[in-house]
Amino acid sequence: MDRAQVLAKVRGALAEALEISEDDIDEESRFAEDLDADSLDLVELLLEMEREYGFKVSDEEAAEVETVRDAVDLIMNKAS
Numbered sequence: 001m002d003r004a005q006v007l008a009k010v011r012g013a014l015a016e017a018l019e020i021s022e023d024d025i026d027e028e029s030r031f032a033e034d035l036d037a038d039s040l041d042l043v044e045l046l047l048e049m050e051r052e053y054g055f056k057v058s059d060e061e062a063a064e065v066e067t068v069r070d071a072v073d074l075i076m077n078k079a080s
Helices: 003-018 041-055 059-063 068-079
Strands: none
Touching: 003 041, 003 068, 041 059, 041 068
8 A cells, every 4th residue: 555545545535525626635635625515525535544554543543634645644644
């Protein structure tokens, strides 16, 4: 698994959940401000990634995720 694959999965999951184009999502995108995602959207994304990659994210770790880059970094750290 490499970073590009994780980013593609995150972008795909977000695009589907938020009903927006993957083209509107990049690593700098902020969940609340840029993607209009709420905390439930983030939790659902992290749960999906937990199932996909076989790890658990604490509430404290999830609270620190503000951008797509943060989510990808967390997934990369947890899944390795």
